[in-house]
Amino acid sequence: MTATLAHPATGTTSRPQVRLAAEQVRLAYGEHVVVDSLDLELTDGSFTAIVGPNGCGKSTLLRALGRLLRPSSGQVVLDGRPIAKTPTREVARVLGLLPQTPIAPEGLTVADLVARGRHPHQSWLRQWSRDDEAVVAEALSWTDMTDLADRPVDALSGGQRQRAWISMALAQGTDLLLLDEPTTYLDLSHQIDVLELVARLHAERGRTVAVVLHDLNLAARYAQRLIAMKDGVMVASGTPAEVLTEQLLDEVFDLEARVIPDPVSDTPMVVPVRRIR
Amino acid sequence: MTATISTRAPERRPDKRRTLRIGPLSGVVRSRQLLLPVVTAVVLVLVSALSMGRGDYPIGLVDVLRTVVGAGDPTQQFIVTELRAPRIVVGVLVGLALGVSGALIQTFARNPLASPDTLGINAGASAAAVAVIVIGGGSSAAGGLLGGLGLPVAALAGGLLTALLIFVLAWRGGVDGYRLVLVGIGLGSVGYALVDWLLTRSDIQDAAAATVWLTGSLNGRSWDQAWPLATALLLLVPVALALSRVLGVLQFGEDTARALGVRVGLAQAVVVLVAVALAAVSVAAAGPVQFVALVVPQVAVRLAGGSRPPLLASGLLGALLVVGADLLARTVLPIALPVGIVTAVIGAPYLLWLLVRGRRSIT
Secondary structure: OOOOOOOOOOOOOOOOOEEEEEEEEEEEEOOEEEEEEEEEEEEOOOEEEEEOOOOOOHHHHHHHHOOOOOOOEEEEEEOOEEHHHOOHHHHHHHEEEEOOOOOOOOOOEHHHHHHHOOHHHOOOOEOOOHHHHHHHHHHHHHOOOHHHOOOEHHHOOHHHHHHHHHHHHHHOOOOEEEEEOOOOOOOHHHHHHHHHHHHHHHHHHOOEEEEEOOOHHHHHHHOOEEEEEEOOEEEEEEOHHHHOOHHHHHHHHOEEEEEEEOOOOOOEEEEEEEEOO | OOOOOOOOOOOOOOOOEEEEEEOOEEEEEEHHHHHHHHHHHHHHHHHHHHHHHOOOOOOOHHHHHHHHOOOOOHHHHHHHHHHHHHHHHHHHHHHHHHHHHHHHHHHHHOOOOOOOOOOOHHHHHHHHHHHHHHHHHOHHHHHHHHHOOHHHHHHHHHHHHHHHHHHHHHEOOOEOHHHHHHHHHHHHHHHHHHHHHHHHOOOHHHHHHHHHHHHOOOOOOOHHHHHHHHHHHHHHHHHHHHOHHHHHHHOOOHHHHHHOOOOHHHHHHHHHHHHHHHHHHHHHHHOOOOOHHHHHHHHHHHHHOOOOOOHHHHHHHHHHHHHHHHHHHHHOOOOOOOHHHHHHHHHHHHHHHHHHHOOOOOO
C-alpha cells in the first residue's frame, strides 16, 4: 500500500456532514467566563475563518474545538462522538491543531519536526515505517521545505518556520486542521504565502480548515465562511460578503469603515475610516 | 545591487539518520547518537578497571580484567571483588542514575538549569539524612549508620517527599517547566536551611559525619549499597528509555503535545516520578553527588547532537564522570577528597568550555 496525503472519501450525501461541533459550550479560565453557550458546526470540506477584536474569545474557542481546553459545560463533538470521551491519540489522527506560537526545541531539524507529526500513527515498536517516511517526504516537498529539511528550525526565518509547522500538521495526516493565528509576526508577503498554503491544503487536499485570523481582508479573501465574535458571542456567521458589512464593523470592531470589493478577488475589502466610541 | 558576503558559520552538520526495519519493528538510527554510548561504555570499563587496580596493593589492568571474569588468583580476587568493586559499582550506578535523571528533567522542563540538584530533591534527601545522623544516630553510630539501613531509607523518603511536594505545588492541570523549577528552587532552599539548622545544633562529631555525607562520597561503600541500587535501576532505567519517544513530543510544550495525541498530564507525571526516583536512590546510596545530573546531559547533547540530551549516553557519561572523579580523588590528589567535590571541579569547567566553544546558546 502506498501512502498518500489524499483525503479519504467521505459520504456522498447531499448535505455536507458535520465534522466538528461545539454544543452549548461555556469556556472559562477559572472564574472568568470567556464564552457562554455557544453553538458552532464545521462541515466537511469547509474553510472557516474566525474573526473578532482582541479578547473576544476566538482563540479560546479554537482551543476548545481542539480539546486543549475543556468546556466547563456543554461539549465539543468530533464526528458524532464527544471529543472528551475519545482517546486523545484517536483524536490526533483526525484533528490537527497548530497553536499560536508553537515552540520548537533548539537544534531540532525541520525533517525531525515534520516527522514528529507522525507521532499519533506510531508505536514504540513501529517508530518509523515506510508510510511515515513517504508521508513526511511528501509533506516536506508539498510545503517546499525539502531543501531546508536538514536545517535547525531555530535557524529559519519566521515565514519558513511557519511553513515547517504547517508541514508537520500536514504530515499528521488529519482531515481537520485548526490554526490559531498562523500569520502572527509575519510580514505581508509571508502572510499571503502561509494563507495560500492553507488554501491549497483545503482546495487540493480536501482538508476541513478553521483558522483564527486578525486581518479581515485576508480572512475574507481566503475563507468560504466567516464567523465574527464579540465578547464571547458569535455575532455573525456566513459568507464573507454576508458578514463583512459596514454595520457589523461598527458593531463588532467599533470601527467606522467603508466596505468595497477587493479589486483582486472581488471579496469584501475593509477600508477603515476611524475608531468610534 | 550590492553583493553580500555571508559571514554565517556553516550550519551544524545534522546527524545522519538511517532507517532500521526488521519485520514489524522500525526506527531511525543516528550514527552519532549510536556511537557516543558505545565509546563511552568502552572508556567506562577501562577507567573502572584502572580504578579497581589502584590502591595500597596495586593490580595491573590486565589482572583486574582477568579477575572480573573470574580467572584471577585468590588474593587479587578478594581485593577486587570484595574490597574495591563495590565502590566502583556504586559509583557507576550513581552516575548512571544521575545522568538519566538529569536528562529526563531537563528535557521535560525544557530548561538546562533543571536537575535534581536545582529542583531541591537533593536538599530534601539531605535534610532527612542529616536529621538521622544528628538526631537519631549520634556520632558513635554514624560510621555504622552509613553502611546501615536507616540513612539510605531516610534519604530516599526525604527525596521522594520533596518531589511530591514540588509536584503538588507546581500542578496547575499539568506541570509547566518554569513553575516546576521555581517551586523546586524554593523548596530546595527550605531543605538546605533545615540542614544548616540541624548542623548548628549538632555536636562536632555528628556535624563532621554529616558534612562528608553531604558532599557525596563513595568511601566505605559495599555490596549492601550496590544491590538495592542495582535493583532500583533495573526497574527505572528501562522505563526511562521507553519514555524517550513521548519525551520527544513533550518537548514541544503542552499544547502541541496534546495536539499530537499525548496524554500530557499522565506523561508528565511518569517522567517526573522516574526522574525523581532515580535521583533519590542515588542520593540514598552515595549522598548528594552534586553537579553530575546538571552537567552531564548538557555535555551529552553537545557530543551527540540532536535537540535533547540522549538518555542512555547521559547515563553512561554520568557513570564515567563519577568513576573518573573518584579515581582522581583517590590517586592523583594528595588528600582523598569526597567524589562530590571532584565531580564539581571537573564538570563545571568542562561545561563552561563547551558553552564558550559551541554556537548553541544555553537554552
